[in-house]
Amino acid sequence: MEIAIVILIIAVLFISRSIKVVPQQHAWVIERLGKYHGTLTPGLNILVPFVDRVAYKHVLKEIPLDIASQVCITRDNTQLQVDGILYFQVTDAMRASYGSSNYIIAISQLAQTSLRSVIGKLELDKTFEERDIINAQVVAAIDEAALNWGVKVLRYEIKDLTPPKEILHAMQAQITAEREKRALIAASEGRRQEQINIATGEREAFIARSEGEKQAVINKAQGEAASITAVADATAAAIERIAAAIRQPGGEQAVQLKVAERAVDAYSKVASNATTTLIIPSNMTEVSALIVSAMKMVQGSK
Secondary structure, three states: OHHHHHHHHHHHHHHHHHEEEEOOOEEEEEEEOOEEEEEEOOEEEEOOOOOEEEEEEEEOOOEEEEEEEEEEEOOOOOEEEEEEEEEEEEOOHHHHHHOOOOHHHHHHHHHHHHHHHHHHOOOHHHHHHOHHHHHHHHHHHHHHHHHHHOEEEEEEEEEEEEOOHHHHHHHHHHHHHHHHHHHHHHHHHHHHHHHHHHHHHHHHHHHHHHHHHHHHHHHHHHHHHHHHHHHHHHHHHHHHHHHHHHHOOOHHHHHHHHHHHHHHHHHHHHHHOOOOOOOOOOOHHHHHHHHHHHHHHHHHHO
């Protein structure tokens, strides 16, 4: 009975040491008699008991690594507190096992030194503006060395950049001054544009008024010209009608009668006014003849 139990224990031990189930996105490094033998892939794997052993276990997923905060000095000799986070992935389990005693510490230290080197090439203002460039340069520097460690650096992100308090106050004052400057420039531009708009409006109004006055003068001149033309046309028509009437039989006698009547009326009006000095023509026979002729014409008409 005891022998059976011992045999059972030995069988279980053999099975446990010979059968290995590797989870997905994991890689196990196998050593045979202390020497690298192979890498177990996810799934069921069979080993030689007491000869093969699992030396290292690696996770093939993307791993975030928090990089400790450190003080970096910029190109313009300004201290800057920087901390970030690094994302990497194990791509070669064998190199990750034997390429470095601790690839995580190696990557972390290399990230810090690379970051200090990159920050030292930039001025303070550029460090805030060119974060993407800093991240890319740090990844390039680490990835080149990490190839021997079986690790692929995917990306590096700066979490925070903290300058000293004095620099923060100076930057805040600079930003405030810049904003005030922009406000003054905007206000002056507004006043300038307002004056331009007022001047443009006055000029357009003056042009409109002058155009209106010009058109009024033109219209008035055209109206007076039309009135003169109409009077002239009417006068010409009247003269033509009078001339036509004179050419008719008895036309000349009618004209003479009209002239005589006008003359008699004129002299009668002048003579009736006591304050008016009456000037008698030197040749009164012509006037009397005109009156006699007119009287005869009146009698003849009757």
